[in-house]
Each structure stands twice: as C-alpha cells, then as structure tokens.
Amino acid sequence: MEGMGLLAAFEQMYGTSQQEVKVFFCPGRVNLIGEHTDYNGGLVFPCALSYGTYLAVRKSQDNVLKFASMNFDYKEHAHLDDLDRKRDGGAWVNYPLGVIQQLRTKGFQPSGLELLYTGTIPNGAGLSSSASIEVLTAFALNDMFQLGHNRTEMALMSQRAENQFVGVNCGIMDQFAVAMGKKDHAIALKCDTLDYELVPVVLGDFRIMISNTNKRRGLADSKYNERRSECDAAVTYLSEAGKISFLCELSLDEFQARQHLIPDAVIRKRALHAVSENARVKTAVACLKAGKLEEFGQLMNASHDSLRDDYEVTGTELDTLVEEARKIDGVIGSRMTGAGFGGCTVSLVHKDAIQAFQQQVAVAYTARTGLVPDFYVACVGDGAMDITGL
Numbered sequence: 251m252e253g254m255g256l257l258a259a260f261e262q263m264y265g266t267s268q269q270e271v272k273v274f275f276c277p278g279r280v281n282l283i284g285e286h287t288d289y290n291g292g293l294v295f296p297c298a299l300s301y302g303t304y305l306a307v308r309k310s311q312d313n314v315l316k317f318a319s320m321n322f323d324y325k326e327h328a329h330l331d332d333l334d335r336k337r338d339g340g341a342w343v344n345y346p347l348g349v350i351q352q353l354r355t356k357g358f359q360p361s362g363l364e365l366l367y368t369g370t371i372p373n374g375a376g377l378s379s380s381a382s383i384e385v386l387t388a389f390a391l392n393d394m395f396q397l398g399h400n401r402t403e404m405a406l407m408s409q410r411a412e413n414q415f416v417g418v419n420c421g422i423m424d425q426f427a428v429a430m431g432k433k434d435h436a437i438a439l440k441c442d443t444l445d446y447e448l449v450p451v452v453l454g455d456f457r458i459m460i461s462n463t464n465k466r467r468g469l470a471d472s473k474y475n476e477r478r479s480e481c482d483a484a485v486t487y488l489s490e491a492g493k494i495s496f497l498c499e500l501s502l503d504e505f506q507a508r509q510h511l512i513p514d515a516v517i518r519k520r521a522l523h524a525v526s527e528n529a530r531v532k533t534a535v536a537c538l539k540a541g542k543l544e545e546f547g548q549l550m551n552a553s554h555d556s557l558r559d560d561y562e563v564t565g566t567e568l569d570t571l572v573e574e575a576r577k578i579d580g581v582i583g584s585r586m587t588g589a590g591f592g593g594c595t596v597s598l599v600h601k602d603a604i605q606a607f608q609q610q611v612a613v614a615y616t617a618r619t620g621l622v623p624d625f626y627v628a629c630v631g632d633g634a635m636d637i638t639g640l
Contacts, residue, residue, distance in 0.1 A: 256368050259320055260306040264364045269308050272394060276386035276634040277302035278377040279427040280460060280596050281587050283553050284531040286561060288421040288441040290481055291496025292528035295438055295535065296423055297451060298431025300629040303369040303382040304637075305390050310362035315350070317343050320368035330360060336415060342367075345380055346387040348415030352407040353388065358397055372462055372624065376593030380416075381424035384408035389429070389634035401633065402444065405429040419475075431633035438535050442496065449535055451630050456543060456582065459599045459607060461575065462624040463567040465592035473563060474589055477520060484521035487512045497521050498528040523560035527553060547583025547598050551576070554585035554595075563590030567619055571595045574614040578607050 260271060277298040284294035310316070315333070317326040319342060326343045333350055337343050346367075350360060367386075371379040388404040391397065399407070405425040412418050412425075422441050430437060432448050439446040481497055488494055491508045500508070505525040512518040530549045537546040554572050558564040564572075568586040572595055575584035580603025587596045599607050608625045615623050 256304050256306045256320070256366060259368075260308075260364075260366045263318060263366060264308065264316070267308060267310070269310070270638075271306050271308045272390065272636065272638045273640075274305045274307070274386055274390040274393070274634065275302055275637045276305075276382045276389060277428050277431055277631050278371040278379060278382050279424060279431065280377060280458070280594070280628060281423070281427075282436055282458075282596060283534045283550055283585070284527060285553065285557055285585075285587065285590075286477060286563070287498055287524060287528050287531065288423050289478055290498045290524040290528070291440075291442050292498030292524065293438055293440055293531040293535075294423045295436050295449075295531050296427035297436040297630045298428055298633050299371075299377065300631040301370045301377065301626065302428075302631075303367060303371065303379065303386050305386050306366045307390055307394065308364045309394070310364050312362045314362050315360065316364045317346060318366050320366065330362075333360070336417075342383070344416050345383045345411065348411030349384050349387040349408055350391070351415055352411050353391060353397065356397070356399070356407075358391070358395065360391070360395075372626075376588030377460070378424040378428060380412060380418070381408060381420075381428050384411055385425055385429045385634050393636055401429040402426070404634075427633075429633050431631060433632045434630050436538070436630065438531070447535075449538055451538065452541060453543065453598070455601050456598045457601055457604060458628040458630070459575075459597045459604065460587075460626040460628050461571050461595045461597065461611065462626070463571060463592050463594065463619075464621050464623060465565075465567045465619075473591060477561065477563065480517050480520040481524060483514075484512055484517050484524075487517070488521070497524040500525055502526055502529050519560040519562075523556045526556055526560075530556075543598065544582055547581075550583030550585045550596070550598065557586055557590065561590075565591045567592060567615075567621065568595060570615055570618050571611065571623065574611045574618075575599075575607065577614075578603055578610060581607065 278301050279296045281296040313330045315328045385408045392399045408425040435448040534549045572584045575597045580600035582598045584597035
C-alpha cells in the first residue's frame with residue numbers, strides 16, 4: 251500500500267522515463283531489553299519492526315542526485331561534484347548523503363538519481379528512523395549498482411555515516427538490527443564484536459505494544475555522554491582488581507566482589523545497571539527460547555526499574571507510561587526503550603487487553619503529564635529488502 255502511493259507520488263514529482271523505478275523498504279527497530287549495555291561491551295536484544303521507511307529510486311541522465319521526502323518539505327538537488335557538503339537546511343538529507351559518502355570511499359561512483367522517501371516511523375520516537383533511512387539508502391544503491399556489500403558492511407557504513415557525516419555518536423545496534431532483522435525473530439547482539447544470534451519471538455496471544463510519550467528527548471544527548479563517562483570511570487576503578495575494558499566483562503557476582511573499589515556511590519549505581527542489565531539480557535534470551543513469557547516480562551520490568559533507579563535515564567513521562575501500563579490486566583512486562591528522557595516504552599500485552607490498554611493508559615498519562623500518547627501494535631519483521639513489484 252505504501253509502495254503504491256509512493257510510486258504515484260514519484261511519477262507526479264519526477265515524471266515518466268524509460269528507466270525502471272525500484273522500490274525498497276527498511277524497518278525501524280525496538281529494543282526488547284538491554285539498554286545502555288551496547289557501549290559497555292554487553293548484549294542488546296532488538297528486533298526489526300513492521301514500521302519503516304520506503305524509497306522509490308530511478309537512475310537519471312543528469313549529474314544530479316535529487317532527494318525528496320513525503321514526510322518533510324525540504325528537498326535537495328546535489329550535484330555529483332558537491333556530495334561531501336553537509337546540508338544545514340534539511341537535516342534528513344544528511345543521512346543518505348553520509349551513506350553515499352561512505353560508499354564512495356569503497357569505490358562507488360554515483361550517477362544521476364531521483365529519490366523519493368516516505369516513512370511510517372514516528373519522528374523523534376526513538377525507533378531508529380535515522381538508521382532506517384541510512385541502511386535503506388545503502389541497500390538500494392548496493393542493489394542497483396551491484397556493489398557487492400553484505401548486510402553487515404552496509405550496517406557499519408551506515409553507522410559511520412551517522413558518526414562522521416551527520417555528527418551523532420551512535421552505536422551499531424540500530425543499523426545492525428534494521429539491516430539483519432528477520433521476521434518473528436529478535437537479535438541477541440554483542441555490539442563490540444558483532445557476534446549475534448537470531449532468537450525466535452513466539453508470543454502466542456501476546457503482542458508488542460509501543461507507547462510514544464510524545465516528549466521531545468532534549469536531555470538524551472547530554473545525559474548519554476555523561477553516562478558514558480561515568481561508566482568509563484567505573485572501568486578504571488574496577489580495573490584495580492584486574493584489567494577490564496568494559497563493565498559487561500564482569501558477571502554480577504564478580505562486580506559485587508569488586509564494587510567497593512568504586513568510591514563514588516553514583517558511579518557505582520551506573521556500573522551496577524550495566525552489569526545487571528547484561529545479565530538480564532542473557533536470562534531473557536533463555537526465557538524466550540523456553541517459552542517463558544511471564545519471566546521475560548518480569549525481566550522487562552526489572553530492566554526499567556534499574557534504568558529508573560540506578561542509571562536514572564527515564565524521567566516522568568516514561569515512568570508514568572510504565573506505571574500505568576503495569577496496572578492493566580493482561581500486561582506482563584513494560585519498560586522504556588531507547589536512550590531515555592522521552593521516546594517510547596515497549597510492553598507485552600495480551601491481545602484481549604489491547605483496547606483497554608490504549609484507552610486507560612492514555613487517559614491516565616494525559617491526566618498526569620498533560621501530553622497525549624500514541625500507541626502502535628508492532629509486528630516483528632524482516633530487515634532491508636527490495637519490494638519492487640510487490
């Protein structure tokens with residue numbers, strides 16, 4: 251449906267041509283459990299979503315890359331000799347431009363292109379709209395120009411595009427999840443090594459409910475950098491009892507035996523979250539494999555509580571959504587997902603409780619915060635794909 255509307259809009263914008271219009275899709279992602287473990291050498295557990303970004307693209311005869319989006323007014327015509335310049339007026343264009351720059355470092359020589367994007371991922375919700383557009387661009391151009399890159403390479407190039415061209419110090423989880431996603435599976439990923447396992451997500455009568463606080467995440471970047479520095483300090487202290495590079499190299503028992511080496515109580519709490527969260531991910535993966543959904547939900551709850559109390563990255567809005575979700579019969583787990591200070595929560599909700607969840611949580615959340623939430627029932631989908639003709 252999205253692809254059909256996109257094709258009509260593409261033809262209206264760019265006209266007709268003998269060249270084929272190809273259509274590609276790349277999902278967003280949600281992290282089921284494992285927050286702020288990625289840069290601490292631990293495990294994350296994301297899955298690709300049915301929501302995502304679509305791209306219609308066609309080769310053209312001129313020496314211009316024409317970028318447009320159905321979600322934003324800003325358009326850009328970038329000449330082939332002016333691709334390395336970051337655009338100030340339209341932030342979204344810098345994501346595909348950064349990817350093209352990365353592809354060019356691998357020998358890619360772009361020709362003229364007409365590109366039209368559209369997306370169903372809510373902007374600013376923390377569901378990886380940026381990674382989706384990056385990997386989508388890499389996947390489409392890799393396909394059209396037969397560049398021969400595998401999905402891991404495209405994820406890494408997309409991450410570098412965001413780090414170096416856009417200027418956001420993100421980890422690899424988002425790009426990896428949307429590139430490598432598999433329908434009805436989550437990815438147990440160790441971000442420092444890229445070792446991963448696809449784990450079946452069998453939810454039975456339960457559904458993944460994403461709740462958007464609709465609060466802009468103004469604190470996320472500054473607090474993210476602060477937390478990273480606190481974790482680095484913890485590594486230094488703990489290394490007095492034997493060198494470690496990452497907090498998540500330690501088991502919970504090993505951490506508890508060493509935690510006295512950290513003189514600062516706040517830094518000790520930050521480290522406790524990272525180590526305990528990594529342990530929760532390992533247990534959560536085992537629970538999902540064994541079909542123990544109730545236990546999985548309890549681990550989601552414990553994850554949020556640790557992010558609230560030990561890592562302190564939740565905030566009133568996320569805490570309110572989680573508190574109200576846990577009051578609903580049929581909810582077996584609810585937690586914040588993403589960097590924190592806004593964005594979304596993820597909950598496991600029985601299918602018969604979805605309507606009550608949306609109604610009751612919305613009323614209570616608005617009464618307590620003055621904000622109106624959005625809700626999305628998410629399916630676990632595949633990674634980037636060619637959907638031309640579908």
